[in-house]
Amino acid sequence: MSATTSAAQRCNIDATRRILPNSPSTGPVVSKLSILDSTVARFTPTAAIWLYDKPETSQLSRTEFFGNLSHSLSQTLNDYPHFAGQLQWATPEQVKDDAASRHLGRLVVAYGSTEDPGVELSIATHDSKLSDIVPSRAERATNLKEWHASNFQQSEFLPKTKIALMSLNAIDGLPAMAVQLTSFKCGGFGISAMVSHPLADAVCLMNFMYSWATRSRVLLGNVTAIDGLIISKPVFDPAQLDQAAGLTPGGLPDASIVAKARALPMHRFDWWAEDAPGYPPGVRPASLATMPPPDELRTTKLSPSTYPPWPTWDMSAPVEHVQIRFAAAELTRLKEAAQASLPDDLQSLRVSRLDAVLAHIWTLMNRARGHEGKSEQAYLNITLGLRNRVDPPLPDTFVGSPLLLGYVEKTANEASSIHLGPIAGAIRQMMSRFTPDAVAAYIHDAAHEVSPQRLWQGFLGTHHTLVTSWVRAKTYELDFLGTGELARYVQGVMPKIDGLVQIMDVAYTGDFDVSVCMQRSAMDRLLKDSSLRQYE
Secondary structure, three states: OOOEEOOOOOEEEEEEEEEOOOOOOOOOEEEEOOHHHHHOOOOOOEEEEEEEOOOOOOOOOHHHHHHHHHHHHHHHOOOOHHHHOEEEEOOHHHHOOOOOOOOOOOEEEEEOOOOOOOEEEEEEEEOOOHHHOOOOHHHHHOOOOEEEOOOOOHHHHOOOOOOOOOEOOEOOOOOOEEEEEEEOOOOOEEEEEEEOHHHOOHHHHHHHHHHHHHHHHHHHOOOOOOHHHOOOOOEOOOHHHHHOOOOOOOOOOOHHHHHHHHOOOOOOEEOOOOOOOOOOHHHHHHHHOOOOOHHHHHOOOOOOOEOOOHHHOOOOOOEEEEEEEEOHHHHHHHHHHHHHOOOHHHOOOOOOHHHHHHHHHHHHHHHHOOOOOOOOEEEEEEEEEOOOOOOOOOOOOEOOOOEEEEEEEEEOOHHHOOOOHHHHHHHHHHHHOOOHHHHHHHHHHHHOOOOOOOEEOOOOOOOEEEEEEOOOOOOOOOOOOOOOOOOOEEEEOOOOOOOEEEEEEOHHHOOEEEEEEEEHHHHHHHHHOHHHHOOO
16 A cells, blocks of 8 residues: 655555456466567557546445446456466577577566466546546537647556566566556546556457456446446467467478568568667667577577668657547548549559548648658558458457557658548558468568567657557447446557657547647647648
8 A cells, every 4th residue: 555646746646556356366377478469568558548527427436436446357357367467588498399489588477376466556536627637528529629738647647557568678576557546626537557568459458448347337236238248258369379370380480481571561670770870878778688698699690670760760859749639521521532532553442531531640740840842751650450460360359469560651752742642542552461461471570580579660750650540449438337428538648759649539429539749849830731621
Protein backbone atom coordinates (compact mmCIF):
# COMPACT_ATOMS: atom_id res chain seq x y z
CA MET A 1 0.00 0.00 0.00
CA SER A 2 1.22 3.49 -0.74
CA ALA A 3 0.03 7.06 -1.07
CA THR A 4 1.78 9.55 -3.31
CA THR A 5 0.77 12.74 -5.07
CA SER A 6 1.80 13.92 -8.54
CA ALA A 7 4.12 16.87 -8.95
CA ALA A 8 1.18 19.04 -9.98
CA GLN A 9 -0.65 17.99 -6.78
CA ARG A 10 -3.61 16.98 -8.92
CA CYS A 11 -3.61 13.19 -8.70
CA ASN A 12 -3.15 11.30 -5.47
CA ILE A 13 -2.29 7.60 -5.54
CA ASP A 14 -4.23 6.24 -2.59
CA ALA A 15 -3.18 2.61 -2.79
CA THR A 16 -1.34 0.08 -4.91
CA ARG A 17 -1.44 -3.69 -4.80
CA ARG A 18 -0.65 -6.68 -6.97
CA ILE A 19 -3.55 -8.64 -8.46
CA LEU A 20 -3.19 -12.35 -9.26
CA PRO A 21 -5.60 -14.80 -10.92
CA ASN A 22 -8.24 -15.82 -8.38
CA SER A 23 -8.10 -19.49 -9.40
CA PRO A 24 -5.22 -21.49 -7.96
CA SER A 25 -2.40 -22.30 -10.32
CA THR A 26 -1.76 -25.87 -11.40
CA GLY A 27 1.97 -25.19 -11.18
CA PRO A 28 4.75 -23.09 -12.73
CA VAL A 29 4.76 -22.72 -16.51
CA VAL A 30 7.33 -21.19 -18.86
CA SER A 31 6.01 -20.32 -22.33
CA LYS A 32 8.11 -19.17 -25.24
CA LEU A 33 6.70 -16.15 -27.06
CA SER A 34 6.66 -16.09 -30.85
CA ILE A 35 9.46 -14.71 -32.98
CA LEU A 36 7.25 -11.74 -33.89
CA ASP A 37 6.37 -11.05 -30.25
CA SER A 38 10.10 -10.68 -29.61
CA THR A 39 10.56 -8.26 -32.53
CA VAL A 40 8.36 -5.66 -30.77
CA ALA A 41 10.27 -5.76 -27.48
CA ARG A 42 11.52 -2.19 -28.09
CA PHE A 43 8.02 -0.84 -28.62
CA THR A 44 6.45 1.29 -25.91
CA PRO A 45 3.81 -0.54 -23.85
CA THR A 46 0.42 -1.18 -25.39
CA ALA A 47 -1.73 1.14 -23.32
CA ALA A 48 -4.98 3.08 -23.29
CA ILE A 49 -6.93 5.45 -21.03
CA TRP A 50 -10.72 5.49 -20.71
CA LEU A 51 -12.43 8.47 -19.07
CA TYR A 52 -16.13 8.23 -18.16
CA ASP A 53 -18.57 10.88 -17.02
CA LYS A 54 -20.49 10.36 -13.78
CA PRO A 55 -22.95 7.52 -14.46
CA GLU A 56 -26.54 8.71 -14.85
CA THR A 57 -28.11 5.59 -13.40
CA SER A 58 -25.61 3.75 -11.19
CA GLN A 59 -25.57 4.69 -7.50
CA LEU A 60 -22.48 2.65 -6.62
CA SER A 61 -19.99 4.25 -4.28
CA ARG A 62 -16.39 4.62 -5.39
CA THR A 63 -15.32 1.96 -2.89
CA GLU A 64 -17.91 -0.54 -4.11
CA PHE A 65 -17.20 0.06 -7.79
CA PHE A 66 -13.42 -0.07 -7.53
CA GLY A 67 -13.70 -3.15 -5.31
CA ASN A 68 -15.82 -4.77 -8.01
CA LEU A 69 -13.24 -3.85 -10.66
CA SER A 70 -10.44 -5.33 -8.58
CA HIS A 71 -12.32 -8.61 -8.14
CA SER A 72 -13.35 -8.86 -11.81
CA LEU A 73 -9.76 -8.10 -12.84
CA SER A 74 -8.60 -11.09 -10.79
CA GLN A 75 -11.25 -13.24 -12.48
CA THR A 76 -10.15 -12.06 -15.92
CA LEU A 77 -6.56 -13.03 -15.18
CA ASN A 78 -7.74 -16.65 -14.88
CA ASP A 79 -7.87 -16.57 -18.70
CA TYR A 80 -4.70 -14.48 -19.04
CA PRO A 81 -2.49 -15.85 -16.22
CA HIS A 82 0.70 -14.96 -18.07
CA PHE A 83 -0.22 -11.25 -17.87
CA ALA A 84 0.46 -11.65 -14.13
CA GLY A 85 3.72 -13.47 -14.82
CA GLN A 86 7.35 -12.56 -15.38
CA LEU A 87 8.86 -11.79 -18.77
CA GLN A 88 12.38 -13.14 -19.14
CA TRP A 89 15.05 -13.44 -21.79
CA ALA A 90 15.32 -17.02 -23.01
CA THR A 91 18.26 -19.20 -22.07
CA PRO A 92 20.06 -21.35 -24.68
CA GLU A 93 18.48 -24.43 -23.10
CA GLN A 94 14.94 -23.10 -23.58
CA VAL A 95 15.27 -22.66 -27.35
CA LYS A 96 17.75 -25.41 -28.27
CA ASP A 97 15.05 -27.47 -30.01
CA ASP A 98 13.51 -24.54 -31.86
CA ALA A 99 13.69 -24.13 -35.60
CA ALA A 100 15.86 -21.09 -34.92
CA SER A 101 17.89 -21.91 -31.85
CA ARG A 102 19.46 -18.52 -31.23
CA HIS A 103 18.39 -17.37 -27.77
CA LEU A 104 19.50 -13.72 -27.85
CA GLY A 105 16.50 -11.43 -27.69
CA ARG A 106 14.00 -14.29 -27.50
CA LEU A 107 11.37 -13.84 -24.83
CA VAL A 108 9.67 -16.29 -22.52
CA VAL A 109 7.05 -15.66 -19.85
CA ALA A 110 7.07 -17.55 -16.56
CA TYR A 111 3.82 -17.73 -14.57
CA GLY A 112 1.82 -19.86 -12.19
CA SER A 113 4.23 -19.64 -9.26
CA THR A 114 4.16 -17.89 -5.90
CA GLU A 115 6.88 -15.59 -7.25
CA ASP A 116 4.70 -14.05 -9.97
CA PRO A 117 4.80 -10.23 -9.84
CA GLY A 118 1.07 -10.03 -10.63
CA VAL A 119 -0.68 -7.08 -12.27
CA GLU A 120 -0.08 -3.88 -10.33
CA LEU A 121 -3.32 -2.05 -9.54
CA SER A 122 -3.24 1.61 -8.48
CA ILE A 123 -6.22 3.44 -6.96
CA ALA A 124 -6.08 7.21 -7.47
CA THR A 125 -8.06 10.35 -6.70
CA HIS A 126 -7.90 13.34 -9.05
CA ASP A 127 -8.82 16.79 -7.75
CA SER A 128 -10.22 18.05 -11.06
CA LYS A 129 -13.50 17.68 -12.91
CA LEU A 130 -13.39 15.85 -16.22
CA SER A 131 -14.73 18.96 -17.96
CA ASP A 132 -11.50 20.72 -16.94
CA ILE A 133 -9.38 17.93 -18.43
CA VAL A 134 -10.93 16.94 -21.73
CA PRO A 135 -13.82 18.30 -23.85
CA SER A 136 -16.96 16.20 -24.17
CA ARG A 137 -17.59 14.02 -27.22
CA ALA A 138 -20.18 16.54 -28.42
CA GLU A 139 -17.73 19.45 -28.14
CA ARG A 140 -15.05 17.57 -30.05
CA ALA A 141 -17.57 16.76 -32.79
CA THR A 142 -18.60 20.41 -33.23
CA ASN A 143 -16.64 23.43 -32.06
CA LEU A 144 -13.43 21.61 -31.04
CA LYS A 145 -12.80 19.41 -34.07
CA GLU A 146 -9.12 20.29 -33.75
CA TRP A 147 -8.44 19.87 -30.06
CA HIS A 148 -4.98 20.80 -28.80
CA ALA A 149 -4.28 17.86 -26.51
CA SER A 150 -0.69 18.66 -25.53
CA ASN A 151 -1.86 19.64 -22.04
CA PHE A 152 -3.67 16.34 -21.59
CA GLN A 153 -1.23 14.75 -19.17
CA GLN A 154 -1.42 11.04 -19.96
CA SER A 155 0.88 10.24 -17.06
CA GLU A 156 -1.72 11.41 -14.50
CA PHE A 157 -4.13 8.68 -15.56
CA LEU A 158 -1.60 5.89 -16.06
CA PRO A 159 0.01 3.70 -13.40
CA LYS A 160 3.36 5.03 -12.18
CA THR A 161 4.58 1.45 -12.18
CA LYS A 162 7.62 0.61 -14.25
CA ILE A 163 6.69 -2.50 -16.21
CA ALA A 164 8.93 -4.96 -18.01
CA LEU A 165 10.56 -3.83 -21.28
CA MET A 166 9.97 -0.12 -20.93
CA SER A 167 13.64 -0.48 -21.92
CA LEU A 168 15.33 -3.65 -23.20
CA ASN A 169 17.59 -3.62 -20.16
CA ALA A 170 14.67 -3.37 -17.69
CA ILE A 171 12.94 -6.70 -17.27
CA ASP A 172 13.96 -8.62 -14.14
CA GLY A 173 11.44 -8.58 -11.31
CA LEU A 174 9.06 -6.16 -13.04
CA PRO A 175 5.36 -6.81 -13.66
CA ALA A 176 4.27 -7.11 -17.28
CA MET A 177 1.01 -5.24 -16.76
CA ALA A 178 -0.34 -2.41 -14.63
CA VAL A 179 -3.72 -0.70 -14.35
CA GLN A 180 -5.01 2.44 -12.65
CA LEU A 181 -8.51 3.30 -11.43
CA THR A 182 -9.04 7.05 -10.96
CA SER A 183 -11.98 8.92 -9.45
CA PHE A 184 -12.66 12.57 -10.29
CA LYS A 185 -14.18 15.48 -8.42
CA CYS A 186 -17.24 15.43 -10.67
CA GLY A 187 -18.10 11.79 -9.93
CA GLY A 188 -16.57 10.53 -13.17
CA PHE A 189 -13.93 7.85 -13.28
CA GLY A 190 -10.99 6.67 -15.35
CA ILE A 191 -9.62 3.22 -16.15
CA SER A 192 -6.24 2.74 -17.76
CA ALA A 193 -4.16 -0.30 -18.61
CA MET A 194 -0.68 -0.84 -19.95
CA VAL A 195 1.00 -4.10 -20.85
CA SER A 196 4.43 -4.98 -22.24
CA HIS A 197 4.02 -4.94 -26.02
CA PRO A 198 5.26 -8.50 -26.72
CA LEU A 199 2.36 -9.85 -24.64
CA ALA A 200 -0.39 -7.82 -26.31
CA ASP A 201 -1.05 -5.58 -29.28
CA ALA A 202 -4.11 -3.30 -29.40
CA VAL A 203 -6.42 -6.14 -30.51
CA CYS A 204 -5.30 -8.33 -27.62
CA LEU A 205 -5.55 -5.51 -25.07
CA MET A 206 -9.10 -4.73 -26.20
CA ASN A 207 -10.08 -8.40 -25.89
CA PHE A 208 -8.74 -8.36 -22.34
CA MET A 209 -10.56 -5.14 -21.48
CA TYR A 210 -13.86 -6.42 -22.90
CA SER A 211 -13.50 -9.62 -20.91
CA TRP A 212 -12.82 -7.58 -17.77
CA ALA A 213 -15.78 -5.26 -18.44
CA THR A 214 -18.16 -8.17 -18.99
CA ARG A 215 -17.11 -9.80 -15.72
CA SER A 216 -17.57 -6.47 -13.95
CA ARG A 217 -21.14 -6.21 -15.26
CA VAL A 218 -21.85 -9.80 -14.25
CA LEU A 219 -20.71 -9.13 -10.68
CA LEU A 220 -22.93 -6.05 -10.58
CA GLY A 221 -25.88 -8.00 -11.91
CA ASN A 222 -26.12 -5.65 -14.91
CA VAL A 223 -25.81 -8.23 -17.65
CA THR A 224 -28.16 -10.09 -19.93
CA ALA A 225 -27.94 -13.82 -20.51
CA ILE A 226 -26.46 -13.31 -23.97
CA ASP A 227 -23.81 -10.93 -22.58
CA GLY A 228 -22.67 -13.67 -20.27
CA LEU A 229 -21.93 -15.85 -23.28
CA ILE A 230 -19.65 -13.43 -25.11
CA ILE A 231 -16.59 -13.60 -22.89
CA SER A 232 -14.18 -14.74 -25.56
CA LYS A 233 -11.62 -17.25 -24.40
CA PRO A 234 -8.14 -16.15 -25.42
CA VAL A 235 -5.91 -18.41 -27.50
CA PHE A 236 -2.40 -18.27 -26.02
CA ASP A 237 -0.35 -20.48 -28.32
CA PRO A 238 2.57 -18.44 -29.68
CA ALA A 239 3.95 -21.41 -31.61
CA GLN A 240 0.98 -21.19 -34.01
CA LEU A 241 2.44 -18.00 -35.45
CA ASP A 242 5.94 -19.43 -35.87
CA GLN A 243 4.47 -22.52 -37.52
CA ALA A 244 3.01 -20.31 -40.25
CA ALA A 245 6.56 -20.00 -41.61
CA GLY A 246 7.01 -23.77 -41.88
CA LEU A 247 10.25 -23.66 -39.91
CA THR A 248 11.95 -26.94 -39.07
CA PRO A 249 14.39 -27.59 -36.20
CA GLY A 250 17.97 -27.25 -37.33
CA GLY A 251 16.95 -25.78 -40.67
CA LEU A 252 19.04 -23.11 -42.34
CA PRO A 253 17.64 -19.96 -43.94
CA ASP A 254 16.21 -20.67 -47.39
CA ALA A 255 17.74 -18.15 -49.80
CA SER A 256 14.65 -17.89 -52.02
CA ILE A 257 12.34 -17.34 -49.03
CA VAL A 258 14.70 -14.78 -47.52
CA ALA A 259 14.82 -12.92 -50.86
CA LYS A 260 11.02 -12.82 -50.95
CA ALA A 261 10.92 -11.39 -47.42
CA ARG A 262 13.50 -8.73 -48.12
CA ALA A 263 11.67 -7.57 -51.25
CA LEU A 264 8.74 -6.44 -49.11
CA PRO A 265 8.32 -2.71 -48.35
CA MET A 266 9.83 -2.94 -44.87
CA HIS A 267 12.69 -0.88 -43.46
CA ARG A 268 15.78 -2.61 -42.10
CA PHE A 269 17.21 0.14 -39.90
CA ASP A 270 20.06 -1.11 -37.73
CA TRP A 271 19.85 -0.15 -34.04
CA TRP A 272 23.40 -1.45 -33.54
CA ALA A 273 25.04 0.77 -36.19
CA GLU A 274 26.99 3.10 -33.93
CA ASP A 275 28.83 4.54 -36.94
CA ALA A 276 25.56 5.86 -38.39
CA PRO A 277 25.54 9.66 -38.78
CA GLY A 278 23.77 11.24 -35.82
CA TYR A 279 23.70 7.99 -33.80
CA PRO A 280 22.39 8.89 -30.31
CA PRO A 281 24.65 7.20 -27.72
CA GLY A 282 21.70 7.01 -25.34
CA VAL A 283 20.25 4.02 -27.22
CA ARG A 284 23.34 1.87 -26.69
CA PRO A 285 22.70 0.64 -23.09
CA ALA A 286 19.35 -0.86 -24.07
CA SER A 287 20.75 -2.42 -27.24
CA LEU A 288 23.46 -4.20 -25.26
CA ALA A 289 20.79 -6.26 -23.47
CA THR A 290 20.20 -8.45 -26.54
CA MET A 291 23.46 -8.05 -28.43
CA PRO A 292 26.04 -10.84 -28.73
CA PRO A 293 29.24 -10.38 -26.70
CA PRO A 294 31.82 -8.21 -28.53
CA ASP A 295 34.04 -11.14 -29.49
CA GLU A 296 31.12 -13.04 -30.98
CA LEU A 297 29.70 -9.96 -32.69
CA ARG A 298 33.01 -9.30 -34.47
CA THR A 299 32.84 -12.70 -36.15
CA THR A 300 29.09 -12.77 -36.80
CA LYS A 301 27.82 -12.08 -40.29
CA LEU A 302 24.90 -9.68 -39.92
CA SER A 303 22.02 -9.52 -42.38
CA PRO A 304 21.81 -6.53 -44.74
CA SER A 305 20.60 -3.31 -43.14
CA THR A 306 20.65 0.44 -43.56
CA TYR A 307 21.56 3.29 -41.26
CA PRO A 308 18.63 4.86 -39.42
CA PRO A 309 18.28 8.45 -40.69
CA TRP A 310 19.00 9.94 -37.26
CA PRO A 311 19.79 13.46 -38.61
CA THR A 312 16.16 13.82 -39.79
CA TRP A 313 14.80 13.38 -36.26
CA ASP A 314 15.37 16.31 -33.90
CA MET A 315 14.47 14.77 -30.57
CA SER A 316 14.91 18.10 -28.78
CA ALA A 317 12.32 19.98 -30.88
CA PRO A 318 9.04 20.79 -29.08
CA VAL A 319 6.18 18.55 -30.23
CA GLU A 320 2.46 19.35 -30.27
CA HIS A 321 -0.33 16.78 -29.92
CA VAL A 322 -3.64 17.53 -31.66
CA GLN A 323 -6.78 15.39 -31.92
CA ILE A 324 -8.53 15.97 -35.26
CA ARG A 325 -12.14 14.79 -35.65
CA PHE A 326 -13.42 13.78 -39.08
CA ALA A 327 -17.18 13.30 -39.34
CA ALA A 328 -18.65 10.26 -41.12
CA ALA A 329 -19.92 12.34 -44.06
CA GLU A 330 -16.52 14.01 -44.38
CA LEU A 331 -14.85 10.58 -44.48
CA THR A 332 -17.26 9.42 -47.19
CA ARG A 333 -16.32 12.41 -49.34
CA LEU A 334 -12.62 11.78 -48.67
CA LYS A 335 -13.00 8.18 -49.81
CA GLU A 336 -14.95 9.21 -52.94
CA ALA A 337 -12.32 11.81 -53.85
CA ALA A 338 -9.50 9.30 -53.38
CA GLN A 339 -11.29 6.65 -55.46
CA ALA A 340 -12.04 9.14 -58.24
CA SER A 341 -8.41 10.30 -58.48
CA LEU A 342 -6.68 6.90 -58.54
CA PRO A 343 -3.95 6.70 -61.21
CA ASP A 344 -4.72 4.55 -64.26
CA ASP A 345 -2.52 1.68 -63.07
CA LEU A 346 -4.37 1.50 -59.73
CA GLN A 347 -7.96 1.79 -61.02
CA SER A 348 -8.75 -1.78 -60.00
CA LEU A 349 -8.19 -1.01 -56.30
CA ARG A 350 -10.97 -0.14 -53.86
CA VAL A 351 -9.74 2.26 -51.24
CA SER A 352 -11.24 2.36 -47.74
CA ARG A 353 -12.14 5.30 -45.53
CA LEU A 354 -8.98 4.54 -43.55
CA ASP A 355 -6.81 4.61 -46.70
CA ALA A 356 -8.32 7.96 -47.67
CA VAL A 357 -7.95 9.67 -44.30
CA LEU A 358 -4.37 8.38 -43.98
CA ALA A 359 -3.56 9.84 -47.39
CA HIS A 360 -5.16 13.14 -46.37
CA ILE A 361 -3.33 13.39 -43.05
CA TRP A 362 0.03 12.34 -44.49
CA THR A 363 -0.09 14.88 -47.32
CA LEU A 364 -1.12 17.59 -44.86
CA MET A 365 1.81 16.69 -42.62
CA ASN A 366 4.25 16.73 -45.52
CA ARG A 367 3.10 20.14 -46.71
CA ALA A 368 3.37 21.42 -43.14
CA ARG A 369 6.91 20.04 -43.00
CA GLY A 370 7.84 22.08 -46.07
CA HIS A 371 8.32 19.11 -48.40
CA GLU A 372 6.67 20.59 -51.50
CA GLY A 373 9.06 20.78 -54.43
CA LYS A 374 11.67 18.57 -52.73
CA SER A 375 13.07 15.38 -54.23
CA GLU A 376 14.18 13.43 -51.14
CA GLN A 377 12.09 10.45 -50.03
CA ALA A 378 9.25 10.54 -47.50
CA TYR A 379 7.80 7.45 -45.83
CA LEU A 380 4.46 6.48 -44.35
CA ASN A 381 5.07 3.54 -42.00
CA ILE A 382 1.88 1.60 -41.22
CA THR A 383 1.37 -1.02 -38.52
CA LEU A 384 -0.24 -4.13 -39.99
CA GLY A 385 -1.89 -6.83 -37.89
CA LEU A 386 -1.15 -10.37 -39.04
CA ARG A 387 -3.91 -12.54 -37.55
CA ASN A 388 -5.73 -12.62 -40.89
CA ARG A 389 -2.57 -12.48 -42.97
CA VAL A 390 -1.33 -16.01 -42.25
CA ASP A 391 -2.62 -19.36 -43.51
CA PRO A 392 -4.59 -20.69 -41.77
CA PRO A 393 -5.70 -17.38 -40.24
CA LEU A 394 -5.44 -16.93 -36.50
CA PRO A 395 -8.57 -16.08 -34.51
CA ASP A 396 -9.15 -12.51 -33.34
CA THR A 397 -8.73 -13.90 -29.81
CA PHE A 398 -5.14 -14.96 -30.54
CA VAL A 399 -2.99 -13.51 -27.75
CA GLY A 400 0.25 -11.70 -28.43
CA SER A 401 1.58 -9.04 -30.73
CA PRO A 402 1.47 -10.44 -34.29
CA LEU A 403 2.29 -7.34 -36.29
CA LEU A 404 4.83 -5.71 -38.56
CA LEU A 405 5.42 -2.33 -40.18
CA GLY A 406 5.17 -1.81 -43.92
CA TYR A 407 5.89 1.46 -45.69
CA VAL A 408 4.70 3.63 -48.56
CA GLU A 409 7.53 5.56 -50.21
CA LYS A 410 7.12 8.73 -52.27
CA THR A 411 9.28 11.69 -53.10
CA ALA A 412 8.68 14.46 -50.59
CA ASN A 413 6.98 16.49 -53.31
CA GLU A 414 4.66 13.64 -54.36
CA ALA A 415 3.81 13.03 -50.72
CA SER A 416 2.70 16.68 -50.43
CA SER A 417 0.17 16.53 -53.26
CA ILE A 418 -3.42 17.66 -52.72
CA HIS A 419 -4.56 14.72 -54.88
CA LEU A 420 -5.53 11.82 -52.62
CA GLY A 421 -5.78 9.03 -55.18
CA PRO A 422 -2.08 8.32 -55.79
CA ILE A 423 -1.35 8.15 -52.06
CA ALA A 424 -4.49 6.24 -51.02
CA GLY A 425 -3.90 3.80 -53.87
CA ALA A 426 -0.28 3.30 -52.84
CA ILE A 427 -1.42 2.57 -49.26
CA ARG A 428 -3.94 -0.03 -50.47
CA GLN A 429 -1.39 -1.55 -52.86
CA MET A 430 1.27 -1.80 -50.13
CA MET A 431 -1.11 -3.55 -47.76
CA SER A 432 -2.12 -6.04 -50.47
CA ARG A 433 1.49 -7.21 -50.79
CA PHE A 434 1.43 -8.80 -47.34
CA THR A 435 -0.18 -12.06 -48.39
CA PRO A 436 0.06 -15.23 -46.26
CA ASP A 437 2.99 -16.36 -48.40
CA ALA A 438 4.80 -13.04 -47.93
CA VAL A 439 4.17 -12.98 -44.17
CA ALA A 440 5.43 -16.55 -43.85
CA ALA A 441 8.61 -15.49 -45.67
CA TYR A 442 9.04 -12.56 -43.29
CA ILE A 443 8.67 -14.81 -40.23
CA HIS A 444 11.19 -17.25 -41.75
CA ASP A 445 13.71 -14.44 -42.23
CA ALA A 446 13.08 -12.93 -38.78
CA ALA A 447 13.56 -16.32 -37.12
CA HIS A 448 17.14 -16.49 -38.38
CA GLU A 449 18.13 -12.98 -37.28
CA VAL A 450 21.01 -12.69 -34.80
CA SER A 451 18.63 -10.85 -32.45
CA PRO A 452 14.97 -9.91 -33.02
CA GLN A 453 15.63 -6.39 -31.69
CA ARG A 454 18.45 -5.43 -34.06
CA LEU A 455 16.31 -4.16 -36.94
CA TRP A 456 13.68 -1.43 -36.77
CA GLN A 457 10.96 -1.42 -39.41
CA GLY A 458 9.90 2.15 -38.76
CA PHE A 459 11.28 5.57 -37.98
CA LEU A 460 10.12 9.02 -36.92
CA GLY A 461 11.11 12.61 -37.53
CA THR A 462 10.56 14.96 -40.44
CA HIS A 463 10.64 12.40 -43.26
CA HIS A 464 8.80 9.57 -41.55
CA THR A 465 5.26 9.16 -40.24
CA LEU A 466 4.29 6.10 -38.19
CA VAL A 467 0.64 5.09 -38.04
CA THR A 468 -1.30 2.81 -35.72
CA SER A 469 -5.00 2.15 -36.27
CA TRP A 470 -7.48 1.22 -33.52
CA VAL A 471 -10.40 1.38 -35.96
CA ARG A 472 -13.10 -1.24 -35.25
CA ALA A 473 -11.65 -1.90 -31.79
CA LYS A 474 -14.88 -0.57 -30.18
CA THR A 475 -12.94 1.48 -27.67
CA TYR A 476 -15.71 3.93 -26.83
CA GLU A 477 -18.29 1.19 -26.21
CA LEU A 478 -16.29 -0.43 -23.38
CA ASP A 479 -18.81 -0.62 -20.50
CA PHE A 480 -17.87 -1.74 -16.98
CA LEU A 481 -21.15 -0.71 -15.30
CA GLY A 482 -23.80 -1.98 -17.68
CA THR A 483 -25.31 1.48 -18.18
CA GLY A 484 -24.74 1.48 -21.93
CA GLU A 485 -23.08 4.91 -21.73
CA LEU A 486 -20.10 5.60 -23.99
CA ALA A 487 -16.76 6.78 -22.69
CA ARG A 488 -16.27 10.54 -22.63
CA TYR A 489 -12.79 10.15 -24.08
CA VAL A 490 -10.42 7.33 -25.04
CA GLN A 491 -6.71 7.85 -25.58
CA GLY A 492 -4.57 5.13 -27.07
CA VAL A 493 -1.35 5.96 -25.25
CA MET A 494 1.55 6.97 -27.46
CA PRO A 495 4.64 9.01 -26.62
CA LYS A 496 4.56 12.63 -27.82
CA ILE A 497 7.06 12.16 -30.65
CA ASP A 498 7.31 13.94 -34.02
CA GLY A 499 5.56 11.84 -36.66
CA LEU A 500 3.24 9.61 -34.64
CA VAL A 501 -0.35 9.20 -35.86
CA GLN A 502 -3.11 7.10 -34.32
CA ILE A 503 -6.64 6.62 -35.66
CA MET A 504 -9.67 5.57 -33.64
CA ASP A 505 -13.34 5.38 -34.57
CA VAL A 506 -15.94 6.92 -32.26
CA ALA A 507 -18.61 4.28 -31.58
CA TYR A 508 -21.74 4.33 -33.74
CA THR A 509 -21.08 7.85 -35.11
CA GLY A 510 -18.91 6.69 -38.00
CA ASP A 511 -16.48 9.49 -37.09
CA PHE A 512 -12.71 9.09 -36.86
CA ASP A 513 -10.58 10.67 -34.14
CA VAL A 514 -7.07 11.17 -35.52
CA SER A 515 -4.25 11.78 -33.06
CA VAL A 516 -1.30 13.63 -34.61
CA CYS A 517 2.05 14.48 -33.01
CA MET A 518 4.36 16.86 -34.90
CA GLN A 519 6.96 19.51 -34.33
CA ARG A 520 5.18 22.60 -33.03
CA SER A 521 6.00 24.88 -35.97
CA ALA A 522 4.82 22.26 -38.48
CA MET A 523 1.63 21.61 -36.53
CA ASP A 524 0.76 25.30 -36.68
CA ARG A 525 1.08 25.20 -40.46
CA LEU A 526 -1.00 22.00 -40.74
CA LEU A 527 -3.90 23.49 -38.79
CA LYS A 528 -3.84 26.61 -41.02
CA ASP A 529 -3.85 24.56 -44.26
CA SER A 530 -7.13 25.37 -46.02
CA SER A 531 -7.35 21.84 -47.41
CA LEU A 532 -7.63 20.32 -43.90
CA ARG A 533 -11.41 20.76 -44.07
CA GLN A 534 -11.73 20.59 -47.84
CA TYR A 535 -14.17 17.67 -47.60
CA GLU A 536 -16.29 18.96 -44.73
